[in-house]
Amino acid sequence: MPRPRSLTPDRLAAAALAVLDRDGAAGLTMRAVAAELGMSTMALYRYVEDRDQLELLLVEAVLGAVDTSMPTDPEWTDKIKTLVDRVRMEVESHPAVVPLLLRQRHRAVGSLRWSETVAGILRAAGFDGARRVVALRGLLSYVVGALQLEHYGPLSAPGTVTIAGLPRDEFPVMADTGAHARTVSRDDEFRGGLDLLLSGLQAVSPADPGSGGPASA
Amino acid sequence: MPRPRSLTPDRLAAAALAVLDRDGAAGLTMRAVAAELGMSTMALYRYVEDRDQLELLLVEAVLGAVDTSMPTDPEWTDKIKTLVDRVRMEVESHPAVVPLLLRQRHRAVGSLRWSETVAGILRAAGFDGARRVVALRGLLSYVVGALQLEHYGPLSAPGTVTIAGLPRDEFPVMADTGAHARTVSRDDEFRGGLDLLLSGLQAVSPADPGSGGPASA
DNA sequence: ACCTGAACACCGTTCAAGT
DNA sequence: ACCTGAACACCGTTCAAGT
Numbered sequence: 001m002p003r004p005r006s007l008t009p010d011r012l013a014a015a016a017l018a019v020l021d022r023d024g025a026a027g028l029t030m031r032a033v034a035a036e037l038g039m040s041t042m043a044l045y046r047y048v049e050d051r052d053q054l055e056l057l058l059v060e061a062v063l064g065a066v067d068t069s070m071p072t073d074p075e076w077t078d079k080i081k082t083l084v085d086r087v088r089m090e091v092e093s094h095p096a097v098v099p100l101l102l103r104q105r106h107r108a109v110g111s112l113r114w115s116e117t118v119a120g121i122l123r124a125a126g127f128d129g130a131r132r133v134v135a136l137r138g139l140l141s142y143v144v145g146a147l148q149l150e151h152y153g154p155l156s157a158p159g160t161v162t163i164a165g166l167p168r169d170e171f172p173v174m175a176d177t178g179a180h181a182r183t184v185s186r187d188d189e190f191r192g193g194l195d196l197l198l199s200g201l202q203a204v205s206p207a208d209p210g211s212g213g214p215a216s217a
Numbered sequence: 218m219p220r221p222r223s224l225t226p227d228r229l230a231a232a233a234l235a236v237l238d239r240d241g242a243a244g245l246t247m248r249a250v251a252a253e254l255g256m257s258t259m260a261l262y263r264y265v266e267d268r269d270q271l272e273l274l275l276v277e278a279v280l281g282a283v284d285t286s287m288p289t290d291p292e293w294t295d296k297i298k299t300l301v302d303r304v305r306m307e308v309e310s311h312p313a314v315v316p317l318l319l320r321q322r323h324r325a326v327g328s329l330r331w332s333e334t335v336a337g338i339l340r341a342a343g344f345d346g347a348r349r350v351v352a353l354r355g356l357l358s359y360v361v362g363a364l365q366l367e368h369y370g371p372l373s374a375p376g377t378v379t380i381a382g383l384p385r386d387e388f389p390v391m392a393d394t395g396a397h398a399r400t401v402s403r404d405d406e407f408r409g410g411l412d413l414l415l416s417g418l419q420a421v422s423p424a425d426p427g428s429g430g431p432a433s434a
Numbered sequence: 435a436c437c438t439g440a441a442c443a444c445c446g447t448t449c450a451a452g453t
Numbered sequence: 454a455c456c457t458g459a460a461c462a463c464c465g466t467t468c469a470a471g472t
Binding site for chain 1: 319320322323329330332333336337340346347349350351352353354355357358359360361362363365366369370383387388389390391393394397398400401405406409410412413414415416417418420421
Binding site: 220246247248258259262267268 | 463464465466467472
Protein backbone atom coordinates (compact mmCIF):
# COMPACT_ATOMS: atom_id res chain seq x y z
CA MET A 1 0.00 0.00 0.00
CA PRO A 2 1.98 3.02 -1.25
CA ARG A 3 1.75 5.98 1.05
CA PRO A 4 0.93 9.23 -0.73
CA ARG A 5 3.76 11.74 -1.08
CA SER A 6 3.63 14.04 1.88
CA LEU A 7 5.67 16.78 0.26
CA THR A 8 5.51 18.99 -2.78
CA PRO A 9 8.55 20.71 -4.26
CA ASP A 10 6.97 23.99 -3.22
CA ARG A 11 6.70 22.97 0.41
CA LEU A 12 10.28 21.72 0.34
CA ALA A 13 11.54 24.97 -1.14
CA ALA A 14 9.52 26.97 1.37
CA ALA A 15 11.00 25.03 4.28
CA ALA A 16 14.52 25.48 2.92
CA LEU A 17 13.89 29.19 2.45
CA ALA A 18 12.62 29.48 6.02
CA VAL A 19 15.80 27.86 7.31
CA LEU A 20 17.94 30.06 5.09
CA ASP A 21 16.20 33.24 6.20
CA ARG A 22 16.44 32.28 9.85
CA ASP A 23 19.89 30.67 10.10
CA GLY A 24 21.74 31.97 7.06
CA ALA A 25 23.64 30.08 4.40
CA ALA A 26 25.78 28.25 6.94
CA GLY A 27 22.69 26.96 8.72
CA LEU A 28 21.16 25.50 5.60
CA THR A 29 21.73 21.77 6.04
CA MET A 30 19.75 18.73 5.02
CA ARG A 31 19.21 18.00 8.70
CA ALA A 32 17.88 21.49 9.42
CA VAL A 33 15.47 21.46 6.50
CA ALA A 34 14.21 18.02 7.51
CA ALA A 35 13.69 19.20 11.07
CA GLU A 36 11.81 22.24 9.73
CA LEU A 37 9.44 19.83 8.02
CA GLY A 38 9.27 17.45 10.97
CA MET A 39 10.68 14.62 8.88
CA SER A 40 13.76 12.48 9.07
CA THR A 41 16.78 13.78 7.20
CA MET A 42 16.76 10.92 4.73
CA ALA A 43 13.15 11.56 3.77
CA LEU A 44 14.30 14.59 1.79
CA TYR A 45 16.20 12.32 -0.56
CA ARG A 46 12.92 11.00 -1.84
CA TYR A 47 12.16 14.44 -3.24
CA VAL A 48 15.56 15.70 -4.13
CA GLU A 49 18.65 13.97 -5.45
CA ASP A 50 21.16 15.75 -3.28
CA ARG A 51 21.90 18.98 -1.51
CA ASP A 52 22.73 20.71 -4.76
CA GLN A 53 19.25 20.08 -6.07
CA LEU A 54 17.71 21.40 -2.89
CA GLU A 55 19.65 24.61 -3.42
CA LEU A 56 18.37 24.78 -6.97
CA LEU A 57 14.80 24.39 -5.72
CA LEU A 58 15.43 27.23 -3.31
CA VAL A 59 16.90 29.53 -5.94
CA GLU A 60 14.00 28.72 -8.24
CA ALA A 61 11.61 29.69 -5.48
CA VAL A 62 13.25 33.10 -5.08
CA LEU A 63 13.73 33.85 -8.77
CA GLY A 64 10.35 32.40 -9.60
CA ALA A 65 8.76 35.13 -7.50
CA VAL A 66 10.25 37.81 -9.73
CA ASP A 67 7.76 39.49 -12.03
CA THR A 68 9.21 39.07 -15.52
CA SER A 69 6.33 40.53 -17.47
CA MET A 70 7.18 43.33 -19.88
CA PRO A 71 7.27 46.67 -18.03
CA THR A 72 5.16 49.50 -19.40
CA ASP A 73 7.73 52.28 -19.13
CA PRO A 74 7.91 54.21 -22.41
CA GLU A 75 11.73 54.35 -22.49
CA TRP A 76 13.52 51.05 -23.06
CA THR A 77 16.20 51.99 -20.56
CA ASP A 78 13.52 52.48 -17.92
CA LYS A 79 12.04 49.10 -18.81
CA ILE A 80 15.39 47.53 -17.99
CA LYS A 81 15.67 49.52 -14.77
CA THR A 82 12.30 48.20 -13.72
CA LEU A 83 13.29 44.61 -14.38
CA VAL A 84 16.54 45.03 -12.48
CA ASP A 85 14.67 46.58 -9.58
CA ARG A 86 12.35 43.59 -9.49
CA VAL A 87 15.12 41.00 -9.12
CA ARG A 88 16.93 43.16 -6.65
CA MET A 89 13.84 43.53 -4.49
CA GLU A 90 13.19 39.80 -4.45
CA VAL A 91 16.79 38.82 -3.79
CA GLU A 92 17.21 41.35 -1.02
CA SER A 93 14.19 40.06 0.80
CA HIS A 94 16.19 36.81 1.14
CA PRO A 95 19.74 38.13 1.45
CA ALA A 96 21.30 34.79 2.34
CA VAL A 97 20.34 33.44 -1.06
CA VAL A 98 23.03 35.57 -2.70
CA PRO A 99 25.88 33.08 -2.27
CA LEU A 100 23.70 30.30 -3.73
CA LEU A 101 22.52 32.39 -6.66
CA LEU A 102 25.65 32.17 -8.76
CA ARG A 103 26.08 28.44 -8.69
CA GLN A 104 22.44 27.75 -9.50
CA ARG A 105 21.62 30.67 -11.74
CA HIS A 106 22.18 29.06 -15.11
CA ARG A 107 20.06 26.08 -14.12
CA ALA A 108 17.16 28.12 -12.83
CA VAL A 109 14.30 28.69 -15.23
CA GLY A 110 13.43 31.90 -13.43
CA SER A 111 16.77 33.36 -14.44
CA LEU A 112 16.06 32.47 -18.03
CA ARG A 113 12.63 34.06 -18.00
CA TRP A 114 14.16 37.27 -16.73
CA SER A 115 16.82 37.16 -19.42
CA GLU A 116 14.17 36.53 -22.05
CA THR A 117 12.35 39.71 -21.16
CA VAL A 118 15.54 41.79 -20.98
CA ALA A 119 16.75 40.35 -24.28
CA GLY A 120 13.38 41.28 -25.79
CA ILE A 121 13.80 44.85 -24.65
CA LEU A 122 17.29 44.97 -26.11
CA ARG A 123 16.12 43.55 -29.41
CA ALA A 124 13.36 46.12 -29.64
CA ALA A 125 16.00 48.78 -28.98
CA GLY A 126 17.86 47.57 -32.04
CA PHE A 127 20.48 45.33 -30.48
CA ASP A 128 21.19 42.40 -32.78
CA GLY A 129 23.51 39.42 -32.79
CA ALA A 130 26.73 39.90 -30.93
CA ARG A 131 25.68 43.37 -29.73
CA ARG A 132 22.75 41.85 -27.88
CA VAL A 133 24.88 39.07 -26.42
CA VAL A 134 27.37 41.57 -25.05
CA ALA A 135 24.68 43.91 -23.75
CA LEU A 136 22.76 41.17 -21.95
CA ARG A 137 25.87 39.64 -20.50
CA GLY A 138 27.07 43.06 -19.39
CA LEU A 139 23.82 43.76 -17.59
CA LEU A 140 23.84 40.34 -15.97
CA SER A 141 27.43 40.84 -14.84
CA TYR A 142 26.66 44.17 -13.28
CA VAL A 143 23.55 42.97 -11.48
CA VAL A 144 25.22 39.84 -10.17
CA GLY A 145 28.33 41.73 -9.08
CA ALA A 146 26.43 44.58 -7.46
CA LEU A 147 24.17 42.21 -5.54
CA GLN A 148 27.19 40.32 -4.27
CA LEU A 149 29.04 43.48 -3.30
CA GLU A 150 25.97 44.69 -1.46
CA HIS A 151 25.68 41.36 0.33
CA TYR A 152 29.28 41.03 1.36
CA GLY A 153 29.20 44.58 2.52
CA PRO A 154 30.94 47.79 1.56
CA LEU A 155 34.53 48.53 2.39
CA SER A 156 33.30 49.92 5.66
CA ALA A 157 32.24 46.45 6.79
CA PRO A 158 34.07 44.77 9.66
CA GLY A 159 37.42 43.42 8.54
CA THR A 160 41.11 43.81 8.96
CA VAL A 161 41.15 46.67 6.52
CA THR A 162 38.45 49.24 7.13
CA ILE A 163 38.28 52.19 4.84
CA ALA A 164 37.80 54.45 7.81
CA GLY A 165 41.14 53.84 9.48
CA LEU A 166 43.00 53.85 6.20
CA PRO A 167 46.61 55.04 6.20
CA ARG A 168 46.28 58.30 4.29
CA ASP A 169 49.82 58.21 2.99
CA GLU A 170 49.41 54.82 1.37
CA PHE A 171 45.80 55.16 0.19
CA PRO A 172 45.18 58.88 -0.20
CA VAL A 173 42.52 58.67 -2.90
CA MET A 174 40.65 55.79 -1.25
CA ALA A 175 40.68 57.57 2.09
CA ASP A 176 39.08 60.55 0.40
CA THR A 177 36.69 58.36 -1.57
CA GLY A 178 35.70 56.53 1.60
CA ALA A 179 34.87 59.82 3.28
CA HIS A 180 32.33 60.51 0.56
CA ALA A 181 31.07 56.92 0.51
CA ARG A 182 28.87 57.37 3.55
CA THR A 183 26.94 60.11 1.79
CA VAL A 184 25.87 57.69 -0.94
CA SER A 185 22.97 55.41 -0.10
CA ARG A 186 22.89 51.78 -1.18
CA ASP A 187 20.12 52.63 -3.62
CA ASP A 188 22.04 55.52 -5.15
CA GLU A 189 25.08 53.30 -5.50
CA PHE A 190 23.23 50.44 -7.14
CA ARG A 191 21.13 52.62 -9.43
CA GLY A 192 24.00 54.96 -10.20
CA GLY A 193 26.13 52.10 -11.49
CA LEU A 194 23.25 50.76 -13.54
CA ASP A 195 22.70 54.22 -15.01
CA LEU A 196 26.32 54.28 -16.14
CA LEU A 197 25.88 50.98 -17.93
CA LEU A 198 22.58 52.02 -19.48
CA SER A 199 24.10 55.28 -20.59
CA GLY A 200 26.80 53.26 -22.32
CA LEU A 201 24.18 51.06 -23.93
CA GLN A 202 22.25 54.05 -25.13
CA ALA A 203 25.39 55.48 -26.67
CA VAL A 204 25.82 52.41 -28.87
CA SER A 205 22.13 51.71 -29.43
CA PRO A 206 21.39 51.49 -33.16
CA ALA A 207 17.74 52.48 -32.79
CA ASP A 208 18.29 55.32 -30.39
CA PRO A 209 21.75 56.76 -30.98
CA GLY A 210 21.37 59.10 -28.02
CA SER A 211 22.83 62.56 -28.11
CA GLY A 212 26.20 61.73 -29.56
CA GLY A 213 26.69 58.25 -30.87
CA PRO A 214 29.27 55.69 -29.79
CA ALA A 215 31.83 57.20 -27.48
CA SER A 216 34.40 54.47 -27.03
CA ALA A 217 32.95 51.05 -27.79
CA MET B 218 64.47 25.33 23.60
CA PRO B 219 61.91 26.96 21.22
CA ARG B 220 61.98 25.42 17.79
CA PRO B 221 62.20 28.00 14.98
CA ARG B 222 59.04 28.54 12.93
CA SER B 223 59.18 26.21 9.98
CA LEU B 224 56.66 28.13 7.93
CA THR B 225 56.24 31.60 6.49
CA PRO B 226 52.87 33.03 5.48
CA ASP B 227 54.12 32.96 1.91
CA ARG B 228 54.86 29.26 2.00
CA LEU B 229 51.50 28.60 3.60
CA ALA B 230 49.69 30.60 0.94
CA ALA B 231 51.68 28.87 -1.80
CA ALA B 232 50.75 25.44 -0.47
CA ALA B 233 47.09 26.40 -0.22
CA LEU B 234 47.18 27.79 -3.75
CA ALA B 235 48.76 24.56 -5.01
CA VAL B 236 45.96 22.54 -3.43
CA LEU B 237 43.35 24.92 -4.81
CA ASP B 238 44.77 24.78 -8.32
CA ARG B 239 45.03 21.00 -8.25
CA ASP B 240 41.87 19.97 -6.40
CA GLY B 241 39.56 22.94 -6.75
CA ALA B 242 37.66 24.85 -4.09
CA ALA B 243 36.02 21.70 -2.72
CA GLY B 244 39.42 20.09 -2.24
CA LEU B 245 40.81 22.97 -0.21
CA THR B 246 40.76 21.64 3.35
CA MET B 247 43.01 22.18 6.32
CA ARG B 248 44.00 18.56 6.10
CA ALA B 249 44.94 18.78 2.43
CA VAL B 250 47.03 21.92 2.90
CA ALA B 251 48.81 20.34 5.87
CA ALA B 252 49.54 17.23 3.82
CA GLU B 253 50.86 19.43 1.02
CA LEU B 254 53.35 20.84 3.51
CA GLY B 255 54.12 17.50 5.10
CA MET B 256 52.86 18.68 8.47
CA SER B 257 50.11 17.63 10.79
CA THR B 258 46.78 19.35 10.30
CA MET B 259 46.91 21.11 13.62
CA ALA B 260 50.30 22.62 12.89
CA LEU B 261 48.57 25.06 10.56
CA TYR B 262 46.76 26.59 13.48
CA ARG B 263 50.03 27.93 14.75
CA TYR B 264 50.21 30.17 11.68
CA VAL B 265 46.60 30.89 11.01
CA GLU B 266 43.65 31.39 13.31
CA ASP B 267 41.16 29.37 11.33
CA ARG B 268 40.20 28.29 7.85
CA ASP B 269 38.84 31.72 7.05
CA GLN B 270 42.23 33.28 7.62
CA LEU B 271 43.89 30.70 5.42
CA GLU B 272 41.50 31.69 2.65
CA LEU B 273 42.40 35.33 3.19
CA LEU B 274 46.09 34.47 2.91
CA LEU B 275 45.33 32.71 -0.34
CA VAL B 276 43.34 35.58 -1.79
CA GLU B 277 46.07 37.99 -0.75
CA ALA B 278 48.57 35.85 -2.60
CA VAL B 279 46.56 36.02 -5.82
CA LEU B 280 45.61 39.69 -5.60
CA GLY B 281 49.06 40.60 -4.35
CA ALA B 282 50.47 39.40 -7.66
CA VAL B 283 48.44 41.96 -9.57
CA ASP B 284 50.43 44.88 -10.89
CA THR B 285 48.70 47.97 -9.52
CA SER B 286 51.17 50.57 -10.74
CA MET B 287 49.69 53.41 -12.79
CA PRO B 288 49.37 52.38 -16.45
CA THR B 289 50.95 54.59 -19.07
CA ASP B 290 48.08 54.64 -21.56
CA PRO B 291 47.32 58.20 -22.61
CA GLU B 292 43.52 57.84 -22.34
CA TRP B 293 42.14 57.39 -18.82
CA THR B 294 39.62 54.84 -20.07
CA ASP B 295 42.47 52.76 -21.44
CA LYS B 296 44.28 53.04 -18.12
CA ILE B 297 41.26 51.46 -16.46
CA LYS B 298 41.04 48.76 -19.12
CA THR B 299 44.66 47.90 -18.44
CA LEU B 300 44.07 47.60 -14.71
CA VAL B 301 41.01 45.43 -15.24
CA ASP B 302 42.95 43.22 -17.63
CA ARG B 303 45.63 42.76 -15.00
CA VAL B 304 43.27 41.46 -12.30
CA ARG B 305 41.46 39.33 -14.79
CA MET B 306 44.69 37.72 -15.97
CA GLU B 307 45.81 36.93 -12.45
CA VAL B 308 42.45 35.61 -11.29
CA GLU B 309 42.00 33.44 -14.35
CA SER B 310 45.33 31.78 -13.83
CA HIS B 311 43.81 30.46 -10.59
CA PRO B 312 40.16 30.01 -11.57
CA ALA B 313 39.15 28.20 -8.40
CA VAL B 314 39.92 31.31 -6.38
CA VAL B 315 36.82 33.03 -7.77
CA PRO B 316 34.38 31.67 -5.17
CA LEU B 317 36.73 32.75 -2.38
CA LEU B 318 37.34 36.21 -3.80
CA LEU B 319 34.07 37.77 -2.77
CA ARG B 320 34.13 36.81 0.85
CA GLN B 321 37.73 37.91 1.34
CA ARG B 322 37.93 40.86 -1.02
CA HIS B 323 37.27 43.68 1.40
CA ARG B 324 39.83 42.30 3.82
CA ALA B 325 42.57 41.90 1.23
CA VAL B 326 45.06 44.71 0.97
CA GLY B 327 45.70 43.80 -2.65
CA SER B 328 42.11 44.67 -3.48
CA LEU B 329 42.54 48.02 -1.83
CA ARG B 330 45.73 48.81 -3.72
CA TRP B 331 43.93 48.10 -6.98
CA SER B 332 41.04 50.33 -5.96
CA GLU B 333 43.47 53.08 -4.98
CA THR B 334 44.94 53.16 -8.46
CA VAL B 335 41.56 53.04 -10.18
CA ALA B 336 40.22 55.75 -7.88
CA GLY B 337 43.25 57.84 -8.75
CA ILE B 338 42.50 57.52 -12.45
CA LEU B 339 38.90 58.49 -11.85
CA ARG B 340 39.91 61.51 -9.80
CA ALA B 341 42.27 62.66 -12.52
CA ALA B 342 39.39 62.29 -14.96
CA GLY B 343 37.40 64.73 -12.88
CA PHE B 344 35.25 62.38 -10.80
CA ASP B 345 34.73 63.86 -7.37
CA GLY B 346 32.80 62.90 -4.26
CA ALA B 347 29.75 60.78 -4.83
CA ARG B 348 30.45 60.55 -8.57
CA ARG B 349 33.72 58.79 -7.86
CA VAL B 350 32.14 56.47 -5.30
CA VAL B 351 29.50 55.40 -7.78
CA ALA B 352 31.98 55.02 -10.64
CA LEU B 353 34.40 52.91 -8.62
CA ARG B 354 31.67 50.77 -7.17
CA GLY B 355 30.18 50.29 -10.62
CA LEU B 356 33.47 49.15 -12.06
CA LEU B 357 34.05 46.80 -9.13
CA SER B 358 30.56 45.36 -9.52
CA TYR B 359 31.05 44.70 -13.20
CA VAL B 360 34.46 43.10 -12.78
CA VAL B 361 33.35 40.91 -9.90
CA GLY B 362 30.16 39.87 -11.68
CA ALA B 363 31.82 39.20 -15.01
CA LEU B 364 34.55 37.10 -13.40
CA GLN B 365 31.95 35.07 -11.57
CA LEU B 366 29.83 34.60 -14.67
CA GLU B 367 32.88 33.48 -16.58
CA HIS B 368 33.77 31.06 -13.82
CA TYR B 369 30.37 29.52 -13.38
CA GLY B 370 30.12 29.20 -17.10
CA PRO B 371 27.89 30.61 -19.77
CA LEU B 372 24.35 29.47 -20.31
CA SER B 373 25.72 26.80 -22.59
CA ALA B 374 27.35 25.05 -19.61
CA PRO B 375 26.02 21.69 -18.45
CA GLY B 376 22.78 22.09 -16.57
CA THR B 377 19.13 21.31 -16.68
CA VAL B 378 18.48 24.30 -18.85
CA THR B 379 20.87 24.63 -21.76
CA ILE B 380 20.43 27.52 -24.08
CA ALA B 381 20.91 25.22 -27.03
CA GLY B 382 17.85 23.04 -26.50
CA LEU B 383 15.69 25.97 -25.53
CA PRO B 384 11.98 25.76 -26.29
CA ARG B 385 11.69 28.37 -29.04
CA ASP B 386 8.07 29.15 -28.28
CA GLU B 387 8.74 30.02 -24.66
CA PHE B 388 12.12 31.70 -25.08
CA PRO B 389 12.22 33.00 -28.64
CA VAL B 390 14.60 35.90 -28.05
CA MET B 391 16.99 33.91 -25.87
CA ALA B 392 17.07 31.07 -28.39
CA ASP B 393 18.09 33.58 -31.01
CA THR B 394 20.54 35.31 -28.67
CA GLY B 395 22.06 31.96 -27.78
CA ALA B 396 22.63 31.19 -31.43
CA HIS B 397 24.76 34.31 -31.71
CA ALA B 398 26.46 33.70 -28.37
CA ARG B 399 28.88 31.17 -29.76
CA THR B 400 30.27 33.73 -32.18
CA VAL B 401 31.35 35.95 -29.29
CA SER B 402 34.59 34.99 -27.56
CA ARG B 403 35.04 35.23 -23.81
CA ASP B 404 37.40 38.13 -24.33
CA ASP B 405 34.98 40.02 -26.55
CA GLU B 406 32.23 39.46 -24.03
CA PHE B 407 34.27 40.63 -21.06
CA ARG B 408 35.82 43.60 -22.83
CA GLY B 409 32.60 44.51 -24.61
CA GLY B 410 30.74 44.83 -21.33
CA LEU B 411 33.54 46.89 -19.84
CA ASP B 412 33.48 49.15 -22.89
CA LEU B 413 29.80 49.80 -22.30
CA LEU B 414 30.46 50.83 -18.73
CA LEU B 415 33.43 52.99 -19.71
CA SER B 416 31.39 54.60 -22.42
CA GLY B 417 28.81 55.45 -19.79
CA LEU B 418 31.52 56.86 -17.54
CA GLN B 419 32.90 58.95 -20.35
CA ALA B 420 29.46 60.37 -21.03
CA VAL B 421 29.23 61.73 -17.48
CA SER B 422 32.89 62.59 -17.06
CA PRO B 423 33.26 66.24 -16.03
CA ALA B 424 36.77 66.55 -17.48
CA ASP B 425 36.00 64.83 -20.75
CA PRO B 426 32.33 65.32 -21.56
CA GLY B 427 32.62 63.05 -24.60
CA SER B 428 30.65 63.75 -27.70
CA GLY B 429 27.32 64.52 -26.14
CA GLY B 430 27.18 64.87 -22.40
CA PRO B 431 25.11 62.85 -19.96
CA ALA B 432 22.62 60.64 -21.74
CA SER B 433 20.54 59.25 -18.92
CA ALA B 434 22.37 59.38 -15.60
C1' DA C 435 57.63 27.52 21.40
C1' DC C 436 56.42 24.42 18.14
C1' DC C 437 54.28 20.25 16.66
C1' DT C 438 51.40 15.89 17.09
C1' DG C 439 47.35 12.57 17.53
C1' DA C 440 43.17 11.50 19.51
C1' DA C 441 38.72 13.13 20.05
C1' DC C 442 34.34 16.03 19.39
C1' DA C 443 30.68 18.02 17.04
C1' DC C 444 29.33 18.61 12.94
C1' DC C 445 28.40 17.60 7.62
C1' DG C 446 26.26 14.86 3.20
C1' DT C 447 25.09 10.48 1.94
C1' DT C 448 24.74 4.93 1.76
C1' DC C 449 22.43 1.14 3.36
C1' DA C 450 19.32 -2.07 5.50
C1' DA C 451 15.18 -2.17 7.58
C1' DG C 452 10.45 -0.99 8.80
C1' DT C 453 5.28 0.11 7.28
C1' DA D 454 6.12 3.55 -2.22
C1' DC D 455 7.41 6.15 1.45
C1' DC D 456 9.88 6.89 5.60
C1' DT D 457 13.33 5.86 9.41
C1' DG D 458 17.78 5.22 12.11
C1' DA D 459 22.25 3.59 12.26
C1' DA D 460 26.50 3.99 10.12
C1' DC D 461 30.40 5.83 7.03
C1' DA D 462 33.51 9.01 5.29
C1' DC D 463 34.35 13.29 5.55
C1' DC D 464 34.86 18.33 7.69
C1' DG D 465 36.88 22.26 11.16
C1' DT D 466 38.46 22.64 15.56
C1' DT D 467 39.53 21.65 20.95
C1' DC D 468 42.42 19.55 24.00
C1' DA D 469 46.11 17.13 26.27
C1' DA D 470 50.41 15.64 25.47
C1' DG D 471 55.08 15.30 23.54
C1' DT D 472 59.87 17.70 22.35
